[in-house]
Amino acid sequence: MYQVDENGFYGEFGGAYIPEILYRCVHDLQTTYRQVIESEAFQTEFHSLLRDYVGRPSPLYHAKRLSEKYGAKIYLKREDLNHTGAHKINNALGQILLAKHMGKTRIIAETGAGQHGVATATVCALMNLPCIVYMGKVDVERQLPNVKRMEMLGATVVPVTSGNMTLKDACNEAIRDWCSHPDDTFYILGTASGPHPYPDMVARLQSVISAEIKVQLLEKEGRDYPDYLMACIGGGSNAAGTVYHYLNEDRVKFAFAEAAGKGVDSGESAATIHLGTEGIIHGARTLLMQTEDGQIEEPYSISAGLDYPGVGPLFAHLAQQKRAQVLAITDDEAVRAAFELTRLEGIIPALESSHALGALPYMKFRPEDVVVLTLSGRGDKDMDTYLKFSEQK
Numbered sequence: 001m002y003q004v005d006e007n008g009f010y011g012e013f014g015g016a017y018i019p020e021i022l023y024r025c026v027h028d029l030q031t032t033y034r035q036v037i038e039s040e041a042f043q044t045e046f047h048s049l050l051r052d053y054v055g056r057p058s059p060l061y062h063a064k065r066l067s068e069k070y071g072a073k074i075y076l077k078r079e080d081l082n083h084t085g086a087h088k089i090n091n092a093l094g095q096i097l098l099a100k101h102m103g104k105t106r107i108i109a110e111t112g113a114g115q116h117g118v119a120t121a122t123v124c125a126l127m128n129l130p131c132i133v134y135m136g137k138v139d140v141e142r143q144l145p146n147v148k149r150m151e152m153l154g155a156t157v158v159p160v161t162s163g164n165m166t167l168k169d170a171c172n173e174a175i176r177d178w179c180s181h182p183d184d185t186f187y188i189l190g191t192a193s194g195p196h197p198y199p200d201m202v203a204r205l206q207s208v209i210s211a212e213i214k215v216q217l218l219e220k221e222g223r224d225y226p227d228y229l230m231a232c233i234g235g236g237s238n239a240a241g242t243v244y245h246y247l248n249e250d251r252v253k254f255a256f257a258e259a260a261g262k263g264v265d266s267g268e269s270a271a272t273i274h275l276g277t278e279g280i281i282h283g284a285r286t287l288l289m290q291t292e293d294g295q296i297e298e299p300y301s302i303s304a305g306l307d308y309p310g311v312g313p314l315f316a317h318l319a320q321q322k323r324a325q326v327l328a329i330t331d332d333e334a335v336r337a338a339f340e341l342t343r344l345e346g347i348i349p350a351l352e353s354s355h356a357l358g359a360l361p362y363m364k365f366r367p368e369d370v371v372v373l374t375l376s377g378r379g380d381k382d383m384d385t386y387l388k389f390s391e392q393k
């Protein structure tokens, strides 16, 4: 019911709205990806690298002091412990194996905070493939350590100066590049958005998260499902991985956090599901923040990874069907939650993940509830922001 249909739709959301020139390569991808991903050869190589290179399975950690504070049994799914510091590597690794299988010789990607760019540059170094990463000029300046990391890994980082010079503009530029090199180039998209098959492909590659949660919960709780799954949503890739194997299990409730920035009604937010209306962005029909005449509104969030005016079509559908509860968490709430986790558990979370933690005070748990919250990344890249914020208070 919540899986993609053969045309790439989740209910009324999704599809592939692409320029004519990309038709053939998107069509090739649509007809190839499942067959390759489900093949034994792909699965063997993918899982061997996930284990020995990424460091999977990531731990499912019972956060006792956090649990005590919120009155439920809270587990953290530790994607922050992966190689390169976030869940993005699962997807980058899967897509590069697919690119190799399809005979592509040139890799491009977009990035906001730089986490997806670093993950892509990393797997390109591993596989000896040239890598070009498009990044808004504003993001290049505010995420310089990640730019240096990508360059050290051998990638070319191209600063994008159109629009407000952030993630949306980097996506536009990556798509433009793909249009000029459709034959040899594979576009590694970093989240569960974009034209079909990207949302489903990314969800499948990230679904290792929920596959592991099942095994780990069975071992720790004697049942393979929680009462709640929680995650933050930018485009929705860590959330998709977290819920993938539970989509049709009604006894498992989903709570997602999107970025409210300075407040949902402040005019400075990225709360796409709360504020968005239906439209088409980067090849998919979904909810997006737009003006009455269809111009995309500039999003804002303290977290570069959530600073995007659209959302993956699966999440527009889950929210519309009321399968998921979606909370809008402000910058302040997220930062407060980051300091709380740091002091309670000794874990510094990424700003994006802190939005999921910031949703905990709004939840109405029963003491016996088992909650799994995905900690999508670690906070090293966000130290400047955390320090600046705590000095202001």
Ligand SMILES: *Cc1c(COP(=O)(O)O)cnc(C)c1O
Pocket: 086, 087, 088, 113, 115, 116, 190, 191, 192, 232, 233, 234, 235, 236, 237, 238, 239, 305, 306, 350, 352, 353, 376, 377, 378
């Ligand atoms: C990119 C990123 C996100 C947001 O992307 P999703 O596709 O929604 O998961 C969340 N957390 C971290 C650490 C990220 O790097």
